[in-house]
Amino acid sequence: MQVISVSSLKGGVGKTTVTLGLASAAFALHLRTLVVDMDPQGDATTGLGVEHGTNQSIAEVLRDPRASTVETVITPSGWTQDSVDVVDVIPGSPLAVNFDEPHPKARDLWRLEEALAHVEADYDIVFIDCPPSLNALTQTAWTASDQVLIVSEPGLFSVAAAARALRAVADANAERRDGELRAAGIVINRFRPQSIEHQYRVSEIRDMFGDQVMDVQLPERSSIQQVQGAARPVHMWPGEATQDMAHLFDRLLRNLLTHS
Template sequence: MLVLGVCSLKGGVGKTSVTLGLASAAAARGVRTLVIDLDPQGDTTMALGADSTDRLDVAAVLDDPRSSVVDRSIAPSAWAPDGLDVMLGSARSAAHDGPGSDEDLDRLAFALSFVGDYELVLIDCPPSLGGLTKAGLMACDRAVIVTEPGLFAVMAVGRAMRTIDELRRGPARELQPLGIIVNRVRGRSVEQTYRLDELKTLYGPLVLSPAIPERAALQQAQGAARGLHSWPGASAAELADMFDQLLDRVLRAPRTN
């Protein structure tokens, strides 16, 4: 099982959209996947169309990471009920976003020992450096950082890379950066071209290819609670192919035993 954290230390760069794009690619390929919605906004849960009736949520798991609690916090998605599940997000998870002790931050990692037979776990972290993001990263084998080619977003990549390095030197020794996914690229922007070149200069092969262009199809599919791979049109097909390529890179990463 490969556990991948999707993170950004700056809001508004499309971190959740990238998580959902990867989930759509995995569902289309038949890769059994669990998405963990750690963001208190709960947008991933809503977009996946999961039914929360009579279910617990990720906040309950962080309160009490027992097997029975974990089981009741996971629901099938509407996208692929037999192969794509979600650990339900909740605004209540914000209570766990403080600094926390190492024991508190290790609860999600412990909870993952009780999940079902998944090939891939995607953790959608909040767009900030608090207890939730640290707990998510501590549960991961690999992490991708989502950014857009703008000054403040590029600066946030540096903060995220330092956070990953600090965790892997401390309590999360298995954690490694998988790379940087550049999202919302506009082809004719001089400023964006400059920032893309800057990212490649700073991080070299960690900048993953392809970069994701800004397309309305991605937001349209998510707004309709449908996977990108099932959305009609040439633009959606183009984006779906890009997420397929990124998923290939994710699945080539070493997995835990």
């Protein structure tokens, strides 16, 4: 089971869009997929067609990571109502903020990894949608992960946030017992090719981070908002622009699996 955190230390860069796009690509490959919504806003949960509840959420798993709790909380997504394939979710909840202190105890960071160990045989891949900070929820997600994919957009503040995230992943790996957390790289999202500013920032990002930047660039597409509003996977949405995005998510997932 491969566990991938999707992270940004700056909000508003489309991190959840990338999480859902990757989950859709995994769904299209018939991979048994679990999405863990660590963001208290719960946007990934909504995008997967799951209603928010207070008793069945990531907050319960972090409070009590035993197998019985995990099995109760895991919910089939709305994507798979007419499918035999598996895309499940551990729903997000505003209650998760109770587990997001800035300086967590080391023993608490292992709660999600302990929880996921109970379902390791049930899934091929897990995507964790992290909140846009480096507090306990993100640290807990990274502790349970094999890779961290950093999402950035072509803007000055996002470039700085990507640099901080790369340093933070390196620091987290140094503190891990197994030393097996790696930065999968930076994926540039919401790129507008006609924007001079975006062209400049993309060039800057590639100059700064070199081969740590993914070859795949995700353009800004209004159709993605329609897909998410309908709580459907991008691979099942009609339209040339949307299917172009689906192919890009396919490439991004292949890159992650190839280097896992």
